[in-house]
Amino acid sequence: MTTTPSYNDVCQLVREPIDVPALIRHVRAPEDGAIVTFDGFVRNQSHNRPTLYLDYEAYESMALAKMREIAAELHEQFSIHCVAIVHRLGRLEIGETSVFIAVSAPHRAAAFDACRFAIDTLKRTVPIWKKEYFEDGAVWADGELPPAPAATSHAKPAS
Amino acid sequence: MATVSQSTRLKVLFFGRLKDLIGQAEDSVNSADAATIEQLFAHYAARNPELAKYRPSLVASRNQEFVAWDTPLHPGDEVAFLPPVSGG
Numbered sequence: 001m002t003t004t005p006s007y008n009d010v011c012q013l014v015r016e017p018i019d020v021p022a023l024i025r026h027v028r029a030p031e032d033g034a035i036v037t038f039d040g041f042v043r044n045q046s047h048n049r050p051t052l053y054l055d056y057e058a059y060e061s062m063a064l065a066k067m068r069e070i071a072a073e074l075h076e077q078f079s080i081h082c083v084a085i086v087h088r089l090g091r092l093e094i095g096e097t098s099v100f101i102a103v104s105a106p107h108r109a110a111a112f113d114a115c116r117f118a119i120d121t122l123k124r125t126v127p128i129w130k131k132e133y134f135e136d137g138a139v140w141a142d143g144e145l146p147p148a149p150a151a152t153s154h155a156k157p158a159s
Numbered sequence: 160m161a162t163v164s165q166s167t168r169l170k171v172l173f174f175g176r177l178k179d180l181i182g183q184a185e186d187s188v189n190s191a192d193a194a195t196i197e198q199l200f201a202h203y204a205a206r207n208p209e210l211a212k213y214r215p216s217l218v219a220s221r222n223q224e225f226v227a228w229d230t231p232l233h234p235g236d237e238v239a240f241l242p243p244v245s246g247g
Contacts, residue, residue, distance in 0.1 A: 040247050056246070059174055059239055062223040063246075087246055099247050119247060127220075127239075128246025129175035140176045143245030148218040148225035 007075060010084040011067040013060055018086050018097045027082040027104040034108040036115040040099040042092050046141070052133045056089045056098060059127040063087070066126045070118055078114040080105040085118060087128060098130075169193065169232055171203075172239040177217070180209060190234040196221065197228040199238055217242060 010026055020039065028035055042054050071083045084102040092098055101118050105111035123144060130141045171186045178184050181203065193199035196219045204211040220239045221230055232238065 057174065058246070059172065059220075059223075059241065062220060062239070065223055123247040124244070125225075126246050127174065127241050127244055129242065130245045131175075140179075140242065141245040143243030145216060145243045146218050146225055146241070149227040151227045152229050152231075 007071070008082050009068075009071045010086065011064060011071055012086045013058055013063060014086060014088050015090045016088075018088055018100045020097065020100055023084040023086060023100060023102050027084050027102045029081060029104060031106060032081050032104040033106050034111045035102055035104045036108070036111040037103075038099070038101040038115050038119045039097055040119070041097045042094050044094045046132050046134075049134050051094065052135065053094065054092050054098070055131045055133065055138075056087070056092065057129055057131075058087070058089055060089075063126050063128055067122065070121050070125070073121070074103065074114045074118060077117065078103075078105070078110040079107070080110050080114045083114070083118070085122065087122075087126070089128075166234045167191075168234065169199065170237040171199065172237065174239065175242040175245075177210070177213065177240050177242055180213070181207060190232060190236070193232055195228070195232060196226060196230045196238060199232060200228070200240065213242070 024035060024037065043051065045051055067085050071085060074080055074083050081104045087099045101115055103111045103115045125146045131138050132141050167190055168187045169190050171188060173181045173184055193202050218225055218241050219228060220226060220241060222237055
């Protein structure tokens with residue numbers, strides 16, 4: 001287990017609209033030269049079916065822990081300064097931001113790479129689910145199965 | 160409210176389509192009823208056969224870490240069965 005350095009990162013789950021300008025201001029510092037952001041928002045259709053709205057739920061304590069792990073990993077892998085990762089839960093209307101990520105860095109390449117890594121990892125490992133509401137019903141969106149160990153090291157024969 | 164000896168229990172959480180299927184988000188079982196994650200899942204699949212078909216498309220967590228199905232359980236553990244995630 002690595003200890004978490006005292007970066008000024010923000011990892012949050014919120015139920016109100018995400019304050020994008022505030023997050024960009026938060027990660028911005030005089031020693032930086034670039035901020036790359038990812039704004040994920042609700043699309044008006046899914047597989048050509050018109051979407052009415054989405055409803056997001058999370059395993060909140062674990063989701064926050066996984067978001068903090070992502071932030072920590074960004075600092076290990078990329079020369080960046082500060083990270084903000086915020087996901088919104090509950091009912092979201094078309095066009096509303098569901099996830100926002102901002103990464104600041106002295107130079108742009110690290111910020112781009114880190115931001116891409118952050119959203120790709122979030123979509124694969126953070127326990128959040130969305131239900132899509134259509135005119136004729138609702139479905140849980142197809143998702144990605146998070147990687148998990150196949151067996152413990154002291155595995156017994158499969159039953 | 161008042162909790163009776165929580166330490167002998169396992170806390171079990173269901174999310175997404177599993178929550179809909181089980182009809183509840185949270186449950187508590189006697190830790191003696193399941194020695195591993197797999198046995199805990201079997202405990203619910205026995206009562207709800209529909210659940211078994213989801214087994215290949217689930218991951219499990221123990222105390223908020225993704226774990227293997229043969230992971231041993233201990234009193235006080237928090238276990239969750241997680242469908243494919245779809246945040247973002």
